Amino acid sequence: MTTYNWDLIEHLLHEVQNSAGRSFTPRPYAEQYAAAKASAGEPFENLDRLKTVAGEYEKILLLRGYIEPRPEDQGGNGENYILTPRGSSLLSLIDSSIPGNEHPRQVLDEQDDALDELTFDEVASKAQIA
Numbered sequence: 001m002t003t004y005n006w007d008l009i010e011h012l013l014h015e016v017q018n019s020a021g022r023s024f025t026p027r028p029y030a031e032q033y034a035a036a037k038a039s040a041g042e043p044f045e046n047l048d049r050l051k052t053v054a055g056e057y058e059k060i061l062l063l064r065g066y067i068e069p070r071p072e073d074q075g076g077n078g079e080n081y082i083l084t085p086r087g088s089s090l091l092s093l094i095d096s097s098i099p100g101n102e103h104p105r106q107v108l109d110e111q112d113d114a115l116d117e118l119t120f121d122e123v124a125s126k127a128q129i130a
Contacts, residue, residue, distance in 0.1 A: 002113040013091045020075025026054035
């Protein structure tokens with residue numbers, strides 16, 4: 001069973017949304033994430049491990065269709081992304097600013113691999129998840 005750091009993925013997806021005109025850099029985003037956790041007094045993983053995981057998440061999100069290269073007319077530079085409909089759906093399920101995000105995260109955690117395309121599409125299509 002694959003487990004994911006939903007907070008880190010959420011952070012990365014928000015950075016994708018804000019990446020117009022600049023490169024998407026998961027390792028520094030992992031540092032920002034860790035700094036935010038530390039300032040809130042929350043524990044986080046080893047920083048080097050977190051940076052590695054952020055890079056792995058970028059690959060997974062791209063290969064599995066959650067993000068795609070940003071078109072030039074939308075600020076694309078060949079090194080940044082936009083959310084796909086699947087990525088937008090994922091962000092809406094795990095977004096911590098939306099009340100009740102714990103249940104969708106729990107349902108995702110119960111899957112063998114929640115970010116597998118077929119698994120995610122099936123789980124996300126169920127009205128009761130949100």
